Amino acid sequence: MIDHLLDGNREFVTNEFQPHAAYYQSIAQRQAPRVLWIGCSDSRVSEDVITGSRPGTMFVHRNVANIVAFNDVNIASIIEYAMVHLKIEDVIVCGHTRCGGIAAIEDGVHENYIADWLCIASGAKVVADRLATEKKLTREQKLEVLAAENVKLQIKHLRSLAIIRNMREKGPLPRIHGWLYRVETGKVDVLIDGREGHETGT
Numbered sequence: 001m002i003d004h005l006l007d008g009n010r011e012f013v014t015n016e017f018q019p020h021a022a023y024y025q026s027i028a029q030r031q032a033p034r035v036l037w038i039g040c041s042d043s044r045v046s047e048d049v050i051t052g053s054r055p056g057t058m059f060v061h062r063n064v065a066n067i068v069a070f071n072d073v074n075i076a077s078i079i080e081y082a083m084v085h086l087k088i089e090d091v092i093v094c095g096h097t098r099c100g101g102i103a104a105i106e107d108g109v110h111e112n113y114i115a116d117w118l119c120i121a122s123g124a125k126v127v128a129d130r131l132a133t134e135k136k137l138t139r140e141q142k143l144e145v146l147a148a149e150n151v152k153l154q155i156k157h158l159r160s161l162a163i164i165r166n167m168r169e170k171g172p173l174p175r176i177h178g179w180l181y182r183v184e185t186g187k188v189d190v191l192i193d194g195r196e197g198h199e200t201g202t
């Protein structure tokens with residue numbers, strides 16, 4: 001596997017880096033990403049690949065089940081750096097279907113750290129439980145609803161963080177987008193479109 005990765009890097013240098021040397025030299029001087037991506041650690045949801053983006057496009061934070069935690073110095077420092085220093089204007093919170101973290105929220109989980117972490121998403125299960133009963137959803141449908149509700153909940157958390165709340169009291173930035181990536185099709189569903197005039201307010 002490791003040889004495969006190193007071969008892949010040699011191919012990247014030959015087929016991508018060197019033919020676009022001017023671009024890579026410019027980002028070598030200074031990164032200027034346009035998007036803060038908050039996604040799941042899941043290996044299938046590679047933000048650059050699924051959006052056709054080159055290195056240098058996104059500043060990235062990924063964790064189990066794309067959670068925006070209040071007490072997490074890691075995500076807080078990433079958000080601060082993205083907003084204050086990189087002056088990023090768009091934040092995407094991206095969940096995905098077939099998410100192990102989402103299934104663990106639904107089924108319960110006993111590992112200590114994972115269970116504690118997923119508590120931060122438990123409000124999404126309350127909503128998904130209600131919708132599943134009302135609409136008589138299958139397990140798979142319910143997990144999809146739970147993944148979507150979790151994105152909406154984490155966006156609420158993001159908007160509640162003081163740094164974001166203070167910025168948005170002064171203006172429309174950052175724009176906050178909620179996406180659901182479908183690992184079965186490769187397509188993105190836009191749950192919340194944060195562009196001006198598109199804000200759903202969910």
Ligand SMILES: [Zn+2]
Binds near residue numbers: 041
């Ligand atoms: Zn996941």
